[in-house]
Amino acid sequence: MATQQSRSAARIMLAPAVILLLGWMLVPLTMTLYFSFKKYLPLRGGDLGWAGFDNYVRFVTSSAFWPSIQSTLIIVIGVLLITVVLGVLLAQLLDQPMWGQGIVRILVIAPFFVMPTVSALVWKNMFMDPVNGLLAHLWKFFGAQPVEWLSDAPLFSIIMIVSWQWLPFATLILLTAIQSLDSEQLEAAEMDGAPVLARFGYIVLPHLSRAIAIVILIQTIFLLSIFAEIFVTTGGAFGTRTLTYLIFQRVLESQNVGLGSAGGVYAIVLANIVAYFLMRIVGKNLDA
């Protein structure tokens, strides 16, 4: 789009999409902002007038706020670590020529197509159930006491479930990145005397760095708002109340729309800070 004319034509043609997107985004955003300054209790009197910054102050000073930030971070970082590390390894594995490659690849990608609610329920009832779960049977088989996953290791359990869902995404992106690596580079490194691990460290990993940054960026944005997995497993108990879940409880369980909206605004700010930093990382990677 070089010329003045083509640029303005492009602007006009983009306009409908941009306006639609803005409307889509702006309406809920404005409503959230509006409610966050209101004292609005639907079942206890409805709209009780303006509240100033009351909601904002109350949200961060409540005893649940900092623990919720902490569990959010633990879940996001845990899932990122597991998916990126396992994703790199799996992608490396799937790139090897093997028998039944097509089917194996589809199987690996399958978890991504399972809805979060469903996968969380499957994990909760079929794997982690302390009486009938597969893991319980496994533990018993080895003569150990079955673990009550969701109450004894709740954060870890949720990290497992979410990682299982997001691993295919990471693997898929990293696999395509690995496949775009020029095989002559690896052969050159082999001739230069680099053993397998050095080839991985000096050639493959740097080649993957951009893909890894993209996986981290996209996953972080989605992981900050996971909800269904917590809702159907622990219901926010045992320290698994994330920021998103706290907002949900404020709005629906305590019926305090104003307070929840203020939390929502905090979440927006947080997500934007994260996105800003990640964009810079990705941008740097793209330049190099």
Add this chain to the structure above:
Amino acid sequence: MGRIVLNKVSKSFGDTEVIPPLDLTIEDGEFTVFVGPSGCGKSTLLRLIAGLEDVTAGTIEIDGKDATQVSPAKRGLAMVFQSYALYPHMTVRKNISFPLRMAKLDKAEQDRRVERAASVLNLTDYLDRRPGQLSGGQRQRVAIGRAIVREPAAFLFDEPLSNLDAALRVGMRLEISELHERLKTTMIYVTHDQVEAMTMADRIVVLRAGHIEQVGSPLELYHTPRNLFVAGFIGSPKMNFIAGKEAEKHGAHTVGIRPEHIMVTEKKGSWAGVVGVSEHLGSDTFLHVHETGLADTITVRAGGEVGFRHGDRIHLTPRDDVIHKFDTGGLRSE
């Protein structure tokens, strides 16, 4: 140093035999060029020597030691790839020193060798750039630099100049020949460019479908091609082949005459014909002559200033002393 002996080496990919059992000795310090049509197995042969492919049968000896099962890194060979295969995220300095770092040489020695290679290859000003910021010719030189710092027993080149433009190719050709003169290291060079093969090689190996058709110095191949294939492959434009009555006159099944060995005259001559397309190169003119009754087209090299036009009737006279004779099996008979 760098004597390489291939003993009944063969290679199959699945059921297809790409290289049938083949014997070849490359002497120490020799510049050997592999030529042949596309898909004849030049790259495969080079990769077998490098150790990047396993041989199906046979043995490869490097410096008198059996290297058939030795890993590529331990063979002491360096390879320059057609795509250069530089490491894109490393600077030129890091690229060149990579093999030295892998060999855990001490830092001072690494720097010394990198500086020397860079000065030989005119790369000193570019050491801190990345491959993406270099031109094609500079990248090529970095790839060569990465190969020479290892001080290998032999260099392997797989069509290293095919991504460069014509002018740069001439320059790099000279640089590689110069490098060979200076280092006196064995070099094996794959190309399908006639000129590269003829000008650079001490010895040319002509391959067809994995078979060695002939091995010899460039002029040997030019003057005494062993069979029709080599005769047609070496030399540009291609040698003219004439079968039938005219060949019988010379007591052969087929005779071959190079375009540069035929004289063109307006009036008298051995053969008559009609000029088709003529290609003016300035120094030479290539005439494609039809209706001679000998072959579809006879190609003739004439001087740059001949003025024949499309449709002109002309006469041709071959130089009898340089006619190549071939028997029914396509082999040279003399």
